[in-house]
Amino acid sequence: MHQTPPRRRRSYGLGLALLVAAGAVTGMARAETPAGESAKAPRLLPICAGKSYDSACGLLRRDGTWAVTPRYGALYARDDGWRFMQDGRSGLLDPDGKPWLDARYKFIGAFHDERAKASSSTGNYGYIDRQGQWIVEPTYLIAKSMHDGLAPVCKSGREDGDSGLRCHYIDRDGKRAFDGDFADAEPFEHGVAVVQPIGSNTISLDGRRIGVIDTEGHMRIDYAARNALSVVGPDRIIEATPERYALIDFNDKTLFRVSHDGVLRDASPTLMTYRKLPGQHYGLRNKATTDVVVAPENGYASWPVFEHGTATARSAGDHGRLNAMLIDTQGNVLIEPGQYNGIGPFYEGVGPVSAKRYEWQLVTIDGEKLTDAVFRQIEPAWQSAPQTRRTGDVWEAVPIDAPGDHVWLDNRGQTIARVTELDCGVEIVKNGDGQRIWPKQLDEKCE
Numbered sequence: 001m002h003q004t005p006p007r008r009r010r011s012y013g014l015g016l017a018l019l020v021a022a023g024a025v026t027g028m029a030r031a032e033t034p035a036g037e038s039a040k041a042p043r044l045l046p047i048c049a050g051k052s053y054d055s056a057c058g059l060l061r062r063d064g065t066w067a068v069t070p071r072y073g074a075l076y077a078r079d080d081g082w083r084f085m086q087d088g089r090s091g092l093l094d095p096d097g098k099p100w101l102d103a104r105y106k107f108i109g110a111f112h113d114e115r116a117k118a119s120s121s122t123g124n125y126g127y128i129d130r131q132g133q134w135i136v137e138p139t140y141l142i143a144k145s146m147h148d149g150l151a152p153v154c155k156s157g158r159e160d161g162d163s164g165l166r167c168h169y170i171d172r173d174g175k176r177a178f179d180g181d182f183a184d185a186e187p188f189e190h191g192v193a194v195v196q197p198i199g200s201n202t203i204s205l206d207g208r209r210i211g212v213i214d215t216e217g218h219m220r221i222d223y224a225a226r227n228a229l230s231v232v233g234p235d236r237i238i239e240a241t242p243e244r245y246a247l248i249d250f251n252d253k254t255l256f257r258v259s260h261d262g263v264l265r266d267a268s269p270t271l272m273t274y275r276k277l278p279g280q281h282y283g284l285r286n287k288a289t290t291d292v293v294v295a296p297e298n299g300y301a302s303w304p305v306f307e308h309g310t311a312t313a314r315s316a317g318d319h320g321r322l323n324a325m326l327i328d329t330q331g332n333v334l335i336e337p338g339q340y341n342g343i344g345p346f347y348e349g350v351g352p353v354s355a356k357r358y359e360w361q362l363v364t365i366d367g368e369k370l371t372d373a374v375f376r377q378i379e380p381a382w383q384s385a386p387q388t389r390r391t392g393d394v395w396e397a398v399p400i401d402a403p404g405d406h407v408w409l410d411n412r413g414q415t416i417a418r419v420t421e422l423d424c425g426v427e428i429v430k431n432g433d434g435q436r437i438w439p440k441q442l443d444e445k446c447e
Contacts, residue, residue, distance in 0.1 A: 041347070041392025044068075044097060045381055045408055046075035046082070049419050049427040049438055057084075058438070059097040060417055062394075062410070064431030068097040070438055077382040077390050083108055089121075101132040109145060115172055117143045117151070127151065127174070136174035141165070145187045148215050150177050152185035152193070164202060169193075169217070178217030189231040191215055192250055197223055212237065212250065221252045232266045236287050240264075247272065247290065256290045268306035271329060275299075281316070284331055294331035307391050310334060310351075312343045326351075326365065334365050344378060345391045350411045352378035352395065362395060362413045370413030376400050381408055422446050 044067050048057040058070035059082065074085040075093075081100060082093040091103035101108070108128070109117040115127045115135060125143035127136040136143075142154035142165065154167035167185040169177040184196040192212050201207035205227050212221035212229060221229070227240040236255075239246045245264035246257040258264055258276045267273040267284065275282045275296050282303045283296035294300075301322050304311035309329055314322040315337035323337035326346060335343060335353075344352035346365065352375075354360045360378045362370040375397040382390035393411040408416040415432045422428060424446040429438040 040079065041394065042077045042082075042095070042382055042390070044082075044095075045394060045416065046077070047408070047417055047419060047429055048074075049429045055427065059093075060408075060429075062416060064416060064433070064437065066437065068093070070429075076386075077384050078110060080111060090118075101128075104132075112146045113149050113172055115146045115151070117145060125153070135172070136170065142167070144185075146172065147188040148191060150188055150193075150215060152182075152187060154185070157198075164198075166198070167195075177215075180213075180217050188215060190234045192220055192231060192237075194229045194231065220250050221248070230266065232272065233269065233287050238264055238266060238272065245274075247285075247287065256285065263303065265303055267304055267311070268329060271306065273303040273305075282313075293329075298331075300325075300327075307345045308347055310346045312345065335367075339367075345380065347380075347391050347393055348411060350393070359400070360397070362409060362411075370411075371409065374400055375407075376403060378409075 044059040044061060046057055047060050047070070048055045049070055050056050056070035057072045057075045058066055059068040059075065061067050072084040072086055076083045081095045082097065084091050084093060084103065086103040089103040090105045090108045092100040092108060094100045106119040106121060106123060111130065114129060117125055118128045118138070119125045120138040122138065124138040125140045126134055126138035127143065127146065129135050140153040141156055144152045149172050150169045152167050152169055154165040157164050157166040164183055167182045168180065169185065171177045181198055182195045183198050183200045184202045186194040192214055194210055195213055196202060196208070196210050200209040208225065208227070209223045210226050210229055211219055211223040214220050225241065227242065230238045232238050235249045237248050237250070239248050241260070243260055244257050245260070245262060247255045247264065249255060258274055261278050262274065262276045263282070264272060264274045270287060271284050271293065272287050273282050273284055281296045281299035281301055283299040284293040284304070285291065286293055300313035301316045302314040304313040304327060306329060311327055313325055313327055315325050316322060324340055324343040325333055325337040326335035326343050327333055340353040340355055341357060342354040349365045350362060350370065352360050353363050355373060358376050359373040360375040361373040362378065364370065376399070378395050378397040380389045380391045381394040381396045382392060384390050394416065395409045397407045397409055399405055399407060402420065405418060405420045407418045410416055417432065418430045419427055420430065424443065426442065426446050428436050431437050
């Protein structure tokens with residue numbers, strides 16, 4: 001049975017112990033299109049239905065009527081509208097689902113500084129404007145997001161006798177911004193960017209050297225052997241080396257550090273999570289001041305990652321049991337440990353919880369039940385890219401008694417739509433009143 005474009009199946013609150021163990025390795029990774037604290041919930045819902053694996057996706061209004069009838073291969077939410085897939089190519093719709101750019105690109109990234117990276121049919125990357133015109137022709141093997149009017153682009157170094165990449169920065173018109181080539185280069189954030197010099201190993205941490213430059217190409221933090229540098233705020237970088245994790249400023253001054261056996265991670269726009277020793281609980285510190293918000297001894301058995309001001313964490317309970325809890329950015333407990341077996345992300349005071357495994361329901365932070373525990377899973381209704389969720393005020397749920405169905409619920413627990421498969425193999429879409437809204441007509445064998 002075809003489902004909404006590739007989604008990551010998850011059971012909230014499970015597998016956190018494995019994530020904790022992997023933290024030293026994965027802690028510095030950052031998604032290119034994260035959900036973010038500022039991301040708004042789209043007003044439309046991407047819903048896919050069809051016959052067997054030949055499905056089509058459309059955009060449904062909250063009242064159960066179509067803004068765009070199913071016709072696309074996939075739909076992904078953006079702050080400025082929707083990216084759709086059609087015959088393996090990408091195009092854009094505006095927030096109301098109206099056509100914006102035709103599907104003539106292999107990929108279209110987010111617009112920054114009125115430019116979006118895009119790839120042509122050849123697979124090479126360039127940059128387009130909001131009218132879809134190529135401002136920078138697609139001649140690059142790699143292109144990354146444009147910020148502060150600058151973007152890193154890379155070509156193969158073979159023509160220069162180098163087996164790796166050769167990267168540099170361009171401006172909004174595609175001109176080289178300043179002298180200097182790099183083995184790898186990251187987009188600018190808060191006026192700085194992480195770069196690797198030519199000759200530095202981009203594949204293995206052995207021999208890897210990285211530093212930080214400003215928008216004029218001047219070194220702000222000299223090259224050194226490091227595992228990672230991650231810009232996490234104005235004048236704030238998390239550094240990982242074989243010896244330590246540290247919060248440093250743009251002048252390479254160490255503001256806070258833990259040993260390489262500890263963990264230091266970005267947790268929200270204002271917070272970082274940390275522990276100094278293996279086996280210690282995780283605490284919270286303010287990134288701007290480095291003040292302790294929650295000390296490790298009063299902290300959590302898993303690291304919190306905040307979405308819209310709240311985070312799910314684990315508190316060690318009796319007999320070593322890890323109890324799910326919900327906290328805010330001050331460390332205040334909003335849902336007490338052990339009240340539920342699992343807790344998902346909350347949005348505007350509503351989120352999924354489970355008292356038993358695979359028995360999920362929507363509740364308010366105050367414990368009001370908005371649905372019964374009749375769902376195998378409940379997760380956010382949108383993605384901004386494959387596997388990248390967008391938390392908001394609508395939830396996609398899978399019923400326990402109909403594991404092939406998908407139900408969309410609002411923040412009141414009311415059904416907006418349901419996709420179900422008929423005995424004839426055709427998927428249909430029903431609105432909240434149970435009326436079929438897609439397809440308009442069925443074959444006689446399906447009727």
